[in-house]
Amino acid sequence: MxxxxxxxxxxxxxxxxxxxxxxxxxxxxxxxLVKLSANENPLGASPRAQEAILQNLHKIHLYPDGNCTVLRDALSQFYNLPPDHFAFGNGSDELIHLFGIAYLEPGDELIMAHPSFVRYEASARLNRAVLKRIPLTPDFRHDLSAMAGAITERTKLLYIANPNNPTGTIVYRDELEQFLERVPEHGLVILDEAYFEYVDHPDYPNGLDYVRAGWNVVVFRTFSKAYGLAGLRIGYAMGRPELLDPIERVREPFNVNTLAQVAAAAAIWDRxxxxxxxxxxxxxxxxxxxxxxxxxxxxxxxxxxxxxxxxxxxxxxxxxxxxxxxxxxxxxxxxxxxxxxxxxxxxxxxxxxxxxxxxxxxxx
Ligand SMILES: Cc1ncc(COP(=O)(O)O)c(C=O)c1O
The missing domain is CATH 3.90.1150.10 (Aspartate Aminotransferase, domain 1)
Structure with missing residues:
Protein backbone atom coordinates (compact mmCIF):
# COMPACT_ATOMS: atom_id res chain seq x y z
CA MET A 1 0.00 0.00 0.00
CA LEU A 33 8.06 44.08 -16.11
CA VAL A 34 5.37 46.17 -14.40
CA LYS A 35 3.72 43.91 -11.85
CA LEU A 36 0.12 44.94 -11.22
CA SER A 37 -1.19 41.50 -10.32
CA ALA A 38 -0.92 41.10 -6.55
CA ASN A 39 -2.27 44.38 -5.07
CA GLU A 40 1.15 45.38 -3.77
CA ASN A 41 2.18 48.97 -3.03
CA PRO A 42 4.04 50.46 -6.03
CA LEU A 43 5.71 52.99 -3.70
CA GLY A 44 7.39 50.19 -1.78
CA ALA A 45 7.83 50.06 1.98
CA SER A 46 8.18 53.03 4.30
CA PRO A 47 11.80 54.25 4.53
CA ARG A 48 11.40 53.93 8.31
CA ALA A 49 10.63 50.22 7.92
CA GLN A 50 13.67 49.75 5.70
CA GLU A 51 15.86 51.52 8.24
CA ALA A 52 14.51 49.31 11.05
CA ILE A 53 15.42 46.23 9.03
CA LEU A 54 18.99 47.44 8.55
CA GLN A 55 19.28 48.22 12.25
CA ASN A 56 18.23 44.68 13.12
CA LEU A 57 20.18 42.64 10.59
CA HIS A 58 22.74 41.73 13.25
CA LYS A 59 20.01 39.85 15.16
CA ILE A 60 18.91 37.40 12.51
CA HIS A 61 20.91 34.49 13.91
CA LEU A 62 18.62 34.63 16.96
CA TYR A 63 15.08 33.32 17.12
CA PRO A 64 12.48 36.07 16.92
CA ASP A 65 10.42 37.27 19.87
CA GLY A 66 7.61 34.71 19.84
CA ASN A 67 5.30 37.21 21.52
CA CYS A 68 5.96 40.08 19.04
CA THR A 69 6.27 42.33 22.10
CA VAL A 70 7.56 45.52 20.45
CA LEU A 71 5.06 45.33 17.62
CA ARG A 72 2.24 44.38 19.98
CA ASP A 73 2.99 47.43 22.12
CA ALA A 74 3.24 49.69 19.06
CA LEU A 75 -0.13 48.52 17.73
CA SER A 76 -1.67 48.67 21.18
CA GLN A 77 -0.65 52.31 21.41
CA PHE A 78 -1.64 53.06 17.82
CA TYR A 79 -5.15 51.65 18.21
CA ASN A 80 -5.56 52.32 21.92
CA LEU A 81 -6.46 48.66 22.39
CA PRO A 82 -5.00 46.40 25.14
CA PRO A 83 -1.95 44.32 24.07
CA ASP A 84 -3.83 41.06 24.73
CA HIS A 85 -6.29 41.94 21.93
CA PHE A 86 -3.74 41.12 19.18
CA ALA A 87 -2.57 37.91 17.51
CA PHE A 88 0.03 37.78 14.75
CA GLY A 89 0.49 35.70 11.65
CA ASN A 90 3.00 35.06 8.91
CA GLY A 91 0.75 37.18 6.70
CA SER A 92 -2.99 37.25 7.27
CA ASP A 93 -2.93 34.10 5.13
CA GLU A 94 -1.55 32.31 8.16
CA LEU A 95 -4.27 33.76 10.39
CA ILE A 96 -6.91 32.35 8.03
CA HIS A 97 -5.18 28.98 8.33
CA LEU A 98 -4.91 29.22 12.12
CA PHE A 99 -8.53 30.21 12.67
CA GLY A 100 -9.55 27.23 10.55
CA ILE A 101 -7.51 24.69 12.48
CA ALA A 102 -8.36 26.22 15.85
CA TYR A 103 -12.11 26.60 15.33
CA LEU A 104 -13.46 24.20 12.70
CA GLU A 105 -14.59 20.69 13.63
CA PRO A 106 -15.48 18.39 10.71
CA GLY A 107 -19.05 19.26 9.70
CA ASP A 108 -18.93 22.82 11.06
CA GLU A 109 -19.85 25.45 8.51
CA LEU A 110 -17.78 28.26 7.10
CA ILE A 111 -19.83 30.93 5.31
CA MET A 112 -18.23 33.25 2.80
CA ALA A 113 -19.17 35.24 -0.27
CA HIS A 114 -18.35 34.09 -3.79
CA PRO A 115 -16.20 35.33 -5.40
CA SER A 116 -14.13 36.38 -2.44
CA PHE A 117 -10.69 35.62 -1.09
CA VAL A 118 -9.87 32.03 -1.99
CA ARG A 119 -7.90 31.14 1.12
CA TYR A 120 -11.06 31.01 3.28
CA GLU A 121 -12.16 28.14 1.11
CA ALA A 122 -8.88 26.27 1.61
CA SER A 123 -9.22 26.51 5.37
CA ALA A 124 -12.74 24.99 5.21
CA ARG A 125 -11.53 22.12 3.02
CA LEU A 126 -8.47 21.38 5.15
CA ASN A 127 -10.63 21.03 8.25
CA ARG A 128 -13.46 19.11 6.54
CA ALA A 129 -15.86 21.93 7.27
CA VAL A 130 -18.95 22.52 5.15
CA LEU A 131 -18.25 25.42 2.83
CA LYS A 132 -21.20 27.71 2.11
CA ARG A 133 -20.37 30.17 -0.66
CA ILE A 134 -23.03 32.84 -1.07
CA PRO A 135 -23.02 34.56 -4.49
CA LEU A 136 -22.35 38.28 -4.57
CA THR A 137 -25.25 40.55 -5.54
CA PRO A 138 -25.53 41.62 -9.21
CA ASP A 139 -23.54 44.74 -8.31
CA PHE A 140 -20.73 42.54 -6.94
CA ARG A 141 -21.35 43.22 -3.26
CA HIS A 142 -21.72 40.83 -0.31
CA ASP A 143 -25.29 39.60 0.00
CA LEU A 144 -25.37 39.86 3.78
CA SER A 145 -29.02 38.93 4.15
CA ALA A 146 -28.44 35.72 2.15
CA MET A 147 -25.32 35.04 4.22
CA ALA A 148 -27.34 35.49 7.43
CA GLY A 149 -30.07 33.28 5.96
CA ALA A 150 -27.52 30.47 5.46
CA ILE A 151 -26.63 30.30 9.17
CA THR A 152 -27.51 27.08 11.03
CA GLU A 153 -26.61 25.64 14.41
CA ARG A 154 -23.40 24.26 12.79
CA THR A 155 -22.18 27.65 11.55
CA LYS A 156 -18.82 28.50 13.11
CA LEU A 157 -16.90 31.02 10.97
CA LEU A 158 -18.34 33.79 8.77
CA TYR A 159 -15.83 35.64 6.60
CA ILE A 160 -16.42 39.10 5.21
CA ALA A 161 -13.59 40.60 3.18
CA ASN A 162 -14.22 44.33 3.47
CA PRO A 163 -13.24 45.58 0.92
CA ASN A 164 -13.72 42.36 -0.97
CA ASN A 165 -10.99 40.82 -3.10
CA PRO A 166 -11.40 40.56 -6.12
CA THR A 167 -14.21 43.10 -6.49
CA GLY A 168 -13.04 46.04 -4.32
CA THR A 169 -16.61 46.51 -3.06
CA ILE A 170 -17.47 47.17 0.59
CA VAL A 171 -20.27 46.35 2.99
CA TYR A 172 -21.84 49.40 4.61
CA ARG A 173 -22.17 50.10 8.32
CA ASP A 174 -25.95 49.72 8.57
CA GLU A 175 -26.10 46.43 6.65
CA LEU A 176 -23.18 45.02 8.65
CA GLU A 177 -24.91 45.91 11.91
CA GLN A 178 -28.14 44.26 10.78
CA PHE A 179 -26.10 41.19 9.83
CA LEU A 180 -24.30 41.04 13.19
CA GLU A 181 -27.67 41.13 14.96
CA ARG A 182 -28.59 37.92 13.11
CA VAL A 183 -25.41 35.95 13.94
CA PRO A 184 -25.99 33.60 16.88
CA GLU A 185 -23.59 33.26 19.82
CA HIS A 186 -21.82 30.25 18.31
CA GLY A 187 -20.80 32.14 15.14
CA LEU A 188 -17.55 34.10 14.83
CA VAL A 189 -17.53 36.88 12.25
CA ILE A 190 -14.12 37.60 10.74
CA LEU A 191 -13.86 40.98 9.08
CA ASP A 192 -10.85 40.75 6.79
CA GLU A 193 -9.78 44.35 6.31
CA ALA A 194 -6.64 43.77 4.23
CA TYR A 195 -7.40 46.94 2.21
CA PHE A 196 -8.71 49.03 5.13
CA GLU A 197 -6.23 51.88 4.64
CA TYR A 198 -7.46 52.59 1.10
CA VAL A 199 -11.15 53.07 1.81
CA ASP A 200 -12.65 56.54 1.47
CA HIS A 201 -16.35 55.81 1.70
CA PRO A 202 -18.24 57.59 4.55
CA ASP A 203 -20.42 54.51 5.23
CA TYR A 204 -17.47 52.14 5.59
CA PRO A 205 -17.57 50.46 9.01
CA ASN A 206 -14.37 50.22 11.04
CA GLY A 207 -14.37 46.62 12.28
CA LEU A 208 -12.59 47.65 15.44
CA ASP A 209 -15.76 49.39 16.66
CA TYR A 210 -17.44 45.98 16.84
CA VAL A 211 -14.46 44.42 18.62
CA ARG A 212 -14.58 47.21 21.20
CA ALA A 213 -18.34 46.82 21.58
CA GLY A 214 -17.89 43.14 22.50
CA TRP A 215 -19.42 41.44 19.44
CA ASN A 216 -18.15 38.02 18.34
CA VAL A 217 -15.99 39.78 15.78
CA VAL A 218 -12.31 39.45 14.91
CA VAL A 219 -10.65 41.91 12.53
CA PHE A 220 -7.73 40.96 10.30
CA ARG A 221 -5.36 43.57 8.94
CA THR A 222 -2.08 43.21 7.12
CA PHE A 223 1.20 44.96 6.44
CA SER A 224 1.28 43.49 2.92
CA LYS A 225 -0.85 46.02 1.09
CA ALA A 226 -0.74 49.76 1.95
CA TYR A 227 2.32 49.23 4.19
CA GLY A 228 4.28 47.65 1.36
CA LEU A 229 5.72 44.74 3.37
CA ALA A 230 4.25 41.78 1.46
CA GLY A 231 7.64 40.07 1.15
CA LEU A 232 8.12 39.95 4.92
CA ARG A 233 4.77 38.25 5.65
CA ILE A 234 3.03 39.85 8.57
CA GLY A 235 -0.62 40.27 9.40
CA TYR A 236 -2.54 40.61 12.66
CA ALA A 237 -5.88 39.81 14.20
CA MET A 238 -7.67 42.03 16.71
CA GLY A 239 -10.33 40.61 18.99
CA ARG A 240 -11.27 39.77 22.57
CA PRO A 241 -8.52 37.70 24.24
CA GLU A 242 -10.76 34.66 24.65
CA LEU A 243 -11.36 34.61 20.88
CA LEU A 244 -7.61 34.82 20.19
CA ASP A 245 -6.56 32.32 22.87
CA PRO A 246 -7.14 29.26 20.61
CA ILE A 247 -4.80 30.82 18.03
CA GLU A 248 -2.05 31.12 20.63
CA ARG A 249 -2.46 27.42 21.34
CA VAL A 250 -2.13 26.20 17.76
CA ARG A 251 0.34 28.60 16.19
CA GLU A 252 4.04 27.90 15.67
CA PRO A 253 6.13 29.39 18.48
CA PHE A 254 8.10 31.72 16.18
CA ASN A 255 5.66 32.32 13.34
CA VAL A 256 6.60 35.96 12.67
CA ASN A 257 10.22 36.69 11.83
CA THR A 258 12.35 39.38 13.45
CA LEU A 259 12.64 41.65 10.43
CA ALA A 260 8.89 41.61 9.85
CA GLN A 261 8.28 42.56 13.47
CA VAL A 262 10.66 45.52 13.54
CA ALA A 263 9.66 46.76 10.08
CA ALA A 264 5.96 46.64 10.96
CA ALA A 265 6.51 48.42 14.29
CA ALA A 266 8.27 51.23 12.44
CA ALA A 267 5.86 51.32 9.49
CA ILE A 268 2.74 51.79 11.61
CA TRP A 269 3.97 55.25 12.69
CA ASP A 270 4.92 56.43 9.22
CA ARG A 271 1.57 58.07 8.52
C1 LIG B 1 -8.80 39.94 1.34
C2 LIG B 1 -7.41 39.44 1.59
N1 LIG B 1 -7.13 38.87 2.76
C3 LIG B 1 -5.91 38.41 3.04
C4 LIG B 1 -4.89 38.50 2.11
C5 LIG B 1 -3.56 37.92 2.47
O1 LIG B 1 -2.66 38.91 2.82
P1 LIG B 1 -1.29 38.61 3.54
O2 LIG B 1 -0.23 39.05 2.61
O3 LIG B 1 -1.34 39.40 4.82
O4 LIG B 1 -1.21 37.14 3.81
C6 LIG B 1 -5.12 39.09 0.88
C7 LIG B 1 -4.05 39.16 -0.12
O5 LIG B 1 -4.25 39.28 -1.29
C8 LIG B 1 -6.42 39.57 0.60
O6 LIG B 1 -6.72 40.12 -0.57
Whole structure:
Protein backbone atom coordinates (compact mmCIF):
# COMPACT_ATOMS: atom_id res chain seq x y z
CA MET A 1 0.00 0.00 0.00
CA UNK A 2 1.67 3.29 -1.01
CA UNK A 3 1.77 5.93 1.66
CA UNK A 4 -1.18 8.33 1.55
CA UNK A 5 -1.84 11.68 3.16
CA UNK A 6 -5.26 12.33 4.71
CA UNK A 7 -7.89 11.68 2.02
CA UNK A 8 -9.37 15.18 1.96
CA UNK A 9 -5.93 16.70 1.34
CA UNK A 10 -6.12 15.32 -2.19
CA UNK A 11 -9.30 17.33 -2.76
CA UNK A 12 -7.36 20.53 -2.15
CA UNK A 13 -5.53 22.38 -4.91
CA UNK A 14 -2.02 23.70 -4.33
CA UNK A 15 -1.87 27.49 -4.51
CA UNK A 16 -0.63 28.39 -7.97
CA UNK A 17 1.68 31.39 -7.61
CA UNK A 18 2.49 31.68 -11.32
CA UNK A 19 5.92 32.46 -12.72
CA UNK A 20 8.18 35.01 -11.06
CA UNK A 21 8.72 38.37 -12.77
CA UNK A 22 12.32 37.30 -13.44
CA UNK A 23 11.21 34.07 -15.17
CA UNK A 24 8.64 35.95 -17.27
CA UNK A 25 11.13 38.62 -18.29
CA UNK A 26 13.62 36.00 -19.37
CA UNK A 27 11.03 33.98 -21.32
CA UNK A 28 9.59 37.00 -23.10
CA UNK A 29 12.86 38.85 -23.59
CA UNK A 30 11.61 41.86 -21.60
CA UNK A 31 13.99 44.30 -19.94
CA UNK A 32 11.31 45.43 -17.49
CA LEU A 33 8.06 44.08 -16.11
CA VAL A 34 5.37 46.17 -14.40
CA LYS A 35 3.72 43.91 -11.85
CA LEU A 36 0.12 44.94 -11.22
CA SER A 37 -1.19 41.50 -10.32
CA ALA A 38 -0.92 41.10 -6.55
CA ASN A 39 -2.27 44.38 -5.07
CA GLU A 40 1.15 45.38 -3.77
CA ASN A 41 2.18 48.97 -3.03
CA PRO A 42 4.04 50.46 -6.03
CA LEU A 43 5.71 52.99 -3.70
CA GLY A 44 7.39 50.19 -1.78
CA ALA A 45 7.83 50.06 1.98
CA SER A 46 8.18 53.03 4.30
CA PRO A 47 11.80 54.25 4.53
CA ARG A 48 11.40 53.93 8.31
CA ALA A 49 10.63 50.22 7.92
CA GLN A 50 13.67 49.75 5.70
CA GLU A 51 15.86 51.52 8.24
CA ALA A 52 14.51 49.31 11.05
CA ILE A 53 15.42 46.23 9.03
CA LEU A 54 18.99 47.44 8.55
CA GLN A 55 19.28 48.22 12.25
CA ASN A 56 18.23 44.68 13.12
CA LEU A 57 20.18 42.64 10.59
CA HIS A 58 22.74 41.73 13.25
CA LYS A 59 20.01 39.85 15.16
CA ILE A 60 18.91 37.40 12.51
CA HIS A 61 20.91 34.49 13.91
CA LEU A 62 18.62 34.63 16.96
CA TYR A 63 15.08 33.32 17.12
CA PRO A 64 12.48 36.07 16.92
CA ASP A 65 10.42 37.27 19.87
CA GLY A 66 7.61 34.71 19.84
CA ASN A 67 5.30 37.21 21.52
CA CYS A 68 5.96 40.08 19.04
CA THR A 69 6.27 42.33 22.10
CA VAL A 70 7.56 45.52 20.45
CA LEU A 71 5.06 45.33 17.62
CA ARG A 72 2.24 44.38 19.98
CA ASP A 73 2.99 47.43 22.12
CA ALA A 74 3.24 49.69 19.06
CA LEU A 75 -0.13 48.52 17.73
CA SER A 76 -1.67 48.67 21.18
CA GLN A 77 -0.65 52.31 21.41
CA PHE A 78 -1.64 53.06 17.82
CA TYR A 79 -5.15 51.65 18.21
CA ASN A 80 -5.56 52.32 21.92
CA LEU A 81 -6.46 48.66 22.39
CA PRO A 82 -5.00 46.40 25.14
CA PRO A 83 -1.95 44.32 24.07
CA ASP A 84 -3.83 41.06 24.73
CA HIS A 85 -6.29 41.94 21.93
CA PHE A 86 -3.74 41.12 19.18
CA ALA A 87 -2.57 37.91 17.51
CA PHE A 88 0.03 37.78 14.75
CA GLY A 89 0.49 35.70 11.65
CA ASN A 90 3.00 35.06 8.91
CA GLY A 91 0.75 37.18 6.70
CA SER A 92 -2.99 37.25 7.27
CA ASP A 93 -2.93 34.10 5.13
CA GLU A 94 -1.55 32.31 8.16
CA LEU A 95 -4.27 33.76 10.39
CA ILE A 96 -6.91 32.35 8.03
CA HIS A 97 -5.18 28.98 8.33
CA LEU A 98 -4.91 29.22 12.12
CA PHE A 99 -8.53 30.21 12.67
CA GLY A 100 -9.55 27.23 10.55
CA ILE A 101 -7.51 24.69 12.48
CA ALA A 102 -8.36 26.22 15.85
CA TYR A 103 -12.11 26.60 15.33
CA LEU A 104 -13.46 24.20 12.70
CA GLU A 105 -14.59 20.69 13.63
CA PRO A 106 -15.48 18.39 10.71
CA GLY A 107 -19.05 19.26 9.70
CA ASP A 108 -18.93 22.82 11.06
CA GLU A 109 -19.85 25.45 8.51
CA LEU A 110 -17.78 28.26 7.10
CA ILE A 111 -19.83 30.93 5.31
CA MET A 112 -18.23 33.25 2.80
CA ALA A 113 -19.17 35.24 -0.27
CA HIS A 114 -18.35 34.09 -3.79
CA PRO A 115 -16.20 35.33 -5.40
CA SER A 116 -14.13 36.38 -2.44
CA PHE A 117 -10.69 35.62 -1.09
CA VAL A 118 -9.87 32.03 -1.99
CA ARG A 119 -7.90 31.14 1.12
CA TYR A 120 -11.06 31.01 3.28
CA GLU A 121 -12.16 28.14 1.11
CA ALA A 122 -8.88 26.27 1.61
CA SER A 123 -9.22 26.51 5.37
CA ALA A 124 -12.74 24.99 5.21
CA ARG A 125 -11.53 22.12 3.02
CA LEU A 126 -8.47 21.38 5.15
CA ASN A 127 -10.63 21.03 8.25
CA ARG A 128 -13.46 19.11 6.54
CA ALA A 129 -15.86 21.93 7.27
CA VAL A 130 -18.95 22.52 5.15
CA LEU A 131 -18.25 25.42 2.83
CA LYS A 132 -21.20 27.71 2.11
CA ARG A 133 -20.37 30.17 -0.66
CA ILE A 134 -23.03 32.84 -1.07
CA PRO A 135 -23.02 34.56 -4.49
CA LEU A 136 -22.35 38.28 -4.57
CA THR A 137 -25.25 40.55 -5.54
CA PRO A 138 -25.53 41.62 -9.21
CA ASP A 139 -23.54 44.74 -8.31
CA PHE A 140 -20.73 42.54 -6.94
CA ARG A 141 -21.35 43.22 -3.26
CA HIS A 142 -21.72 40.83 -0.31
CA ASP A 143 -25.29 39.60 0.00
CA LEU A 144 -25.37 39.86 3.78
CA SER A 145 -29.02 38.93 4.15
CA ALA A 146 -28.44 35.72 2.15
CA MET A 147 -25.32 35.04 4.22
CA ALA A 148 -27.34 35.49 7.43
CA GLY A 149 -30.07 33.28 5.96
CA ALA A 150 -27.52 30.47 5.46
CA ILE A 151 -26.63 30.30 9.17
CA THR A 152 -27.51 27.08 11.03
CA GLU A 153 -26.61 25.64 14.41
CA ARG A 154 -23.40 24.26 12.79
CA THR A 155 -22.18 27.65 11.55
CA LYS A 156 -18.82 28.50 13.11
CA LEU A 157 -16.90 31.02 10.97
CA LEU A 158 -18.34 33.79 8.77
CA TYR A 159 -15.83 35.64 6.60
CA ILE A 160 -16.42 39.10 5.21
CA ALA A 161 -13.59 40.60 3.18
CA ASN A 162 -14.22 44.33 3.47
CA PRO A 163 -13.24 45.58 0.92
CA ASN A 164 -13.72 42.36 -0.97
CA ASN A 165 -10.99 40.82 -3.10
CA PRO A 166 -11.40 40.56 -6.12
CA THR A 167 -14.21 43.10 -6.49
CA GLY A 168 -13.04 46.04 -4.32
CA THR A 169 -16.61 46.51 -3.06
CA ILE A 170 -17.47 47.17 0.59
CA VAL A 171 -20.27 46.35 2.99
CA TYR A 172 -21.84 49.40 4.61
CA ARG A 173 -22.17 50.10 8.32
CA ASP A 174 -25.95 49.72 8.57
CA GLU A 175 -26.10 46.43 6.65
CA LEU A 176 -23.18 45.02 8.65
CA GLU A 177 -24.91 45.91 11.91
CA GLN A 178 -28.14 44.26 10.78
CA PHE A 179 -26.10 41.19 9.83
CA LEU A 180 -24.30 41.04 13.19
CA GLU A 181 -27.67 41.13 14.96
CA ARG A 182 -28.59 37.92 13.11
CA VAL A 183 -25.41 35.95 13.94
CA PRO A 184 -25.99 33.60 16.88
CA GLU A 185 -23.59 33.26 19.82
CA HIS A 186 -21.82 30.25 18.31
CA GLY A 187 -20.80 32.14 15.14
CA LEU A 188 -17.55 34.10 14.83
CA VAL A 189 -17.53 36.88 12.25
CA ILE A 190 -14.12 37.60 10.74
CA LEU A 191 -13.86 40.98 9.08
CA ASP A 192 -10.85 40.75 6.79
CA GLU A 193 -9.78 44.35 6.31
CA ALA A 194 -6.64 43.77 4.23
CA TYR A 195 -7.40 46.94 2.21
CA PHE A 196 -8.71 49.03 5.13
CA GLU A 197 -6.23 51.88 4.64
CA TYR A 198 -7.46 52.59 1.10
CA VAL A 199 -11.15 53.07 1.81
CA ASP A 200 -12.65 56.54 1.47
CA HIS A 201 -16.35 55.81 1.70
CA PRO A 202 -18.24 57.59 4.55
CA ASP A 203 -20.42 54.51 5.23
CA TYR A 204 -17.47 52.14 5.59
CA PRO A 205 -17.57 50.46 9.01
CA ASN A 206 -14.37 50.22 11.04
CA GLY A 207 -14.37 46.62 12.28
CA LEU A 208 -12.59 47.65 15.44
CA ASP A 209 -15.76 49.39 16.66
CA TYR A 210 -17.44 45.98 16.84
CA VAL A 211 -14.46 44.42 18.62
CA ARG A 212 -14.58 47.21 21.20
CA ALA A 213 -18.34 46.82 21.58
CA GLY A 214 -17.89 43.14 22.50
CA TRP A 215 -19.42 41.44 19.44
CA ASN A 216 -18.15 38.02 18.34
CA VAL A 217 -15.99 39.78 15.78
CA VAL A 218 -12.31 39.45 14.91
CA VAL A 219 -10.65 41.91 12.53
CA PHE A 220 -7.73 40.96 10.30
CA ARG A 221 -5.36 43.57 8.94
CA THR A 222 -2.08 43.21 7.12
CA PHE A 223 1.20 44.96 6.44
CA SER A 224 1.28 43.49 2.92
CA LYS A 225 -0.85 46.02 1.09
CA ALA A 226 -0.74 49.76 1.95
CA TYR A 227 2.32 49.23 4.19
CA GLY A 228 4.28 47.65 1.36
CA LEU A 229 5.72 44.74 3.37
CA ALA A 230 4.25 41.78 1.46
CA GLY A 231 7.64 40.07 1.15
CA LEU A 232 8.12 39.95 4.92
CA ARG A 233 4.77 38.25 5.65
CA ILE A 234 3.03 39.85 8.57
CA GLY A 235 -0.62 40.27 9.40
CA TYR A 236 -2.54 40.61 12.66
CA ALA A 237 -5.88 39.81 14.20
CA MET A 238 -7.67 42.03 16.71
CA GLY A 239 -10.33 40.61 18.99
CA ARG A 240 -11.27 39.77 22.57
CA PRO A 241 -8.52 37.70 24.24
CA GLU A 242 -10.76 34.66 24.65
CA LEU A 243 -11.36 34.61 20.88
CA LEU A 244 -7.61 34.82 20.19
CA ASP A 245 -6.56 32.32 22.87
CA PRO A 246 -7.14 29.26 20.61
CA ILE A 247 -4.80 30.82 18.03
CA GLU A 248 -2.05 31.12 20.63
CA ARG A 249 -2.46 27.42 21.34
CA VAL A 250 -2.13 26.20 17.76
CA ARG A 251 0.34 28.60 16.19
CA GLU A 252 4.04 27.90 15.67
CA PRO A 253 6.13 29.39 18.48
CA PHE A 254 8.10 31.72 16.18
CA ASN A 255 5.66 32.32 13.34
CA VAL A 256 6.60 35.96 12.67
CA ASN A 257 10.22 36.69 11.83
CA THR A 258 12.35 39.38 13.45
CA LEU A 259 12.64 41.65 10.43
CA ALA A 260 8.89 41.61 9.85
CA GLN A 261 8.28 42.56 13.47
CA VAL A 262 10.66 45.52 13.54
CA ALA A 263 9.66 46.76 10.08
CA ALA A 264 5.96 46.64 10.96
CA ALA A 265 6.51 48.42 14.29
CA ALA A 266 8.27 51.23 12.44
CA ALA A 267 5.86 51.32 9.49
CA ILE A 268 2.74 51.79 11.61
CA TRP A 269 3.97 55.25 12.69
CA ASP A 270 4.92 56.43 9.22
CA ARG A 271 1.57 58.07 8.52
CA UNK A 272 3.07 60.27 5.80
CA UNK A 273 3.88 57.14 3.80
CA UNK A 274 0.33 55.85 4.20
CA UNK A 275 -1.12 59.22 3.18
CA UNK A 276 1.08 59.30 0.09
CA UNK A 277 0.05 55.73 -0.71
CA UNK A 278 -3.62 56.64 -0.36
CA UNK A 279 -3.25 59.71 -2.54
CA UNK A 280 -1.44 57.76 -5.28
CA UNK A 281 -4.14 55.14 -5.16
CA UNK A 282 -7.01 57.61 -5.28
CA UNK A 283 -5.54 59.28 -8.37
CA UNK A 284 -4.63 55.92 -9.88
CA UNK A 285 -8.15 54.53 -9.51
CA UNK A 286 -9.62 57.69 -11.05
CA UNK A 287 -7.25 57.44 -14.02
CA UNK A 288 -7.98 53.74 -14.56
CA UNK A 289 -11.73 54.20 -14.18
CA UNK A 290 -11.91 57.08 -16.64
CA UNK A 291 -9.79 55.11 -19.12
CA UNK A 292 -12.29 52.25 -18.86
CA UNK A 293 -15.13 54.67 -19.53
CA UNK A 294 -13.33 56.04 -22.59
CA UNK A 295 -12.79 52.51 -23.89
CA UNK A 296 -16.37 51.48 -23.12
CA UNK A 297 -15.27 48.80 -20.65
CA UNK A 298 -17.39 47.89 -17.66
CA UNK A 299 -15.60 47.95 -14.29
CA UNK A 300 -16.55 47.45 -10.67
CA UNK A 301 -16.20 50.72 -8.71
CA UNK A 302 -13.50 49.99 -6.16
CA UNK A 303 -12.66 51.08 -2.63
CA UNK A 304 -9.41 49.09 -2.64
CA UNK A 305 -6.13 49.46 -4.56
CA UNK A 306 -7.24 47.41 -7.56
CA UNK A 307 -9.89 47.46 -10.22
CA UNK A 308 -11.85 44.62 -11.79
CA UNK A 309 -12.37 45.30 -15.48
CA UNK A 310 -14.59 43.29 -17.82
CA UNK A 311 -12.78 42.58 -21.08
CA UNK A 312 -14.89 39.66 -22.34
CA UNK A 313 -14.24 36.12 -23.45
CA UNK A 314 -10.83 36.98 -24.87
CA UNK A 315 -9.58 37.73 -21.37
CA UNK A 316 -6.74 35.19 -21.29
CA UNK A 317 -5.49 36.37 -24.67
CA UNK A 318 -5.64 40.00 -23.57
CA UNK A 319 -3.66 39.16 -20.45
CA UNK A 320 -1.00 37.53 -22.66
CA UNK A 321 -0.88 40.55 -24.94
CA UNK A 322 -0.42 42.80 -21.92
CA UNK A 323 2.36 40.54 -20.73
CA UNK A 324 4.13 40.78 -24.06
CA UNK A 325 4.12 44.54 -23.52
CA UNK A 326 5.65 44.12 -20.07
CA UNK A 327 2.50 44.44 -17.92
CA UNK A 328 1.44 41.66 -15.56
CA UNK A 329 -2.19 41.61 -14.39
CA UNK A 330 -4.44 38.89 -12.98
CA UNK A 331 -7.15 37.14 -14.99
CA UNK A 332 -10.40 36.39 -13.19
CA UNK A 333 -10.32 32.63 -13.89
CA UNK A 334 -8.91 31.88 -10.45
CA UNK A 335 -11.99 33.45 -8.87
CA UNK A 336 -14.65 32.30 -11.32
CA UNK A 337 -14.85 35.59 -13.19
CA UNK A 338 -13.16 34.51 -16.42
CA UNK A 339 -14.16 37.58 -18.43
CA UNK A 340 -12.52 40.02 -16.00
CA UNK A 341 -9.00 41.29 -15.43
CA UNK A 342 -7.90 42.49 -12.01
CA UNK A 343 -5.28 45.21 -12.05
CA UNK A 344 -3.85 47.09 -9.10
CA UNK A 345 -2.98 50.77 -9.23
CA UNK A 346 0.66 51.55 -9.93
CA UNK A 347 2.69 54.73 -10.05
CA UNK A 348 1.26 57.38 -12.43
CA UNK A 349 3.71 56.19 -15.12
CA UNK A 350 2.76 52.55 -14.62
CA UNK A 351 -0.95 53.39 -14.82
CA UNK A 352 -0.39 55.18 -18.13
CA UNK A 353 1.65 52.28 -19.45
CA UNK A 354 -1.10 49.87 -18.49
CA UNK A 355 -3.79 51.93 -20.21
CA UNK A 356 -1.77 52.25 -23.39
CA UNK A 357 -0.95 48.54 -23.37
CA UNK A 358 -4.60 47.65 -22.78
CA UNK A 359 -5.64 49.72 -25.77
CA UNK A 360 -3.12 47.84 -27.92
CA UNK A 361 -4.19 44.51 -26.50
CA UNK A 362 -7.86 45.20 -27.15
CA UNK A 363 -7.87 46.91 -30.50
CA UNK A 364 -4.70 46.10 -32.44
C1 LIG B 1 -8.80 39.94 1.34
C2 LIG B 1 -7.41 39.44 1.59
N1 LIG B 1 -7.13 38.87 2.76
C3 LIG B 1 -5.91 38.41 3.04
C4 LIG B 1 -4.89 38.50 2.11
C5 LIG B 1 -3.56 37.92 2.47
O1 LIG B 1 -2.66 38.91 2.82
P1 LIG B 1 -1.29 38.61 3.54
O2 LIG B 1 -0.23 39.05 2.61
O3 LIG B 1 -1.34 39.40 4.82
O4 LIG B 1 -1.21 37.14 3.81
C6 LIG B 1 -5.12 39.09 0.88
C7 LIG B 1 -4.05 39.16 -0.12
O5 LIG B 1 -4.25 39.28 -1.29
C8 LIG B 1 -6.42 39.57 0.60
O6 LIG B 1 -6.72 40.12 -0.57
Missing amino acids: PIRARAHVYQMQPYCPGKTPEQLMQELGLSE AHIERTRAFNRTGLAVLQSACERMGLRYVPSQANFLLIEVGSECARIQQRLLQQGILVRTGEAFDMPTFLRVNTGTPEQNERFIEALQHALYE
